[in-house]
Amino acid sequence: MEPCFVIAAAISIFCHQMELCYDPAGYVGLESTLFIMLSFVAINKLVGSRNADKTLWDMAADVMLACLTMQFLLVTVWYVIFCSLQSIVEAVFNSGRRLLGATHIEQLKNMQPYVLTLSLLAVEMVVLFKSIQMDGLQKFFGVLDDLASESVLSILAERSARNERREQRAARPRGRSVSRGRPRTRSWARR
Numbered sequence: 001m002e003p004c005f006v007i008a009a010a011i012s013i014f015c016h017q018m019e020l021c022y023d024p025a026g027y028v029g030l031e032s033t034l035f036i037m038l039s040f041v042a043i044n045k046l047v048g049s050r051n052a053d054k055t056l057w058d059m060a061a062d063v064m065l066a067c068l069t070m071q072f073l074l075v076t077v078w079y080v081i082f083c084s085l086q087s088i089v090e091a092v093f094n095s096g097r098r099l100l101g102a103t104h105i106e107q108l109k110n111m112q113p114y115v116l117t118l119s120l121l122a123v124e125m126v127v128l129f130k131s132i133q134m135d136g137l138q139k140f141f142g143v144l145d146d147l148a149s150e151s152v153l154s155i156l157a158e159r160s161a162r163n164e165r166r167e168q169r170a171a172r173p174r175g176r177s178v179s180r181g182r183p184r185t186r187s188w189a190r191r
Helices: 003-017 030-047 056-100 102-132 137-141 150-171
Strands: none
Touching: 003 030, 003 056, 030 056, 030 102, 056 102
16 A cells, blocks of 8 residues: 555544544444545555655645545445444344343343444445455555466466376376386396
């Protein structure tokens, strides 16, 4: 990732955890922090590599713009997802309370926050992996140096084909082998 995105992610997470920015949910947790990190990775992937000849002011402007974009995404996207999933989980648990009766109400009350957290994390992961359709982690994180080149792939294909032929030869039924050349005779020393 570009250094300006790493710095912006650190600043955004710090401001979010210290509640220095507006948070309509009034809830700072693992889900929103993970949303910040994954959003910066997605933004980095969407923006791609840019010109490395940036001045300090350009980088500072990029950091500020990325922080403001993240705050906007937290308020508009994450908060909407949080509220909608919270209402769905509450509706499911309320219907479960009516069905199960008074004996399991306390257990359901204790379980509800965990189900909300797991559902938020699951939605974030599904949206991330489905929307960006990654073929591999190297392509997702933008590391082009770790990708295999065409020559390396051809060498690997050649070795794989060689290993398959070797395994096919090893799997053939073994009969009596006929030795080539002169027949073997026992040469015993005569006494």
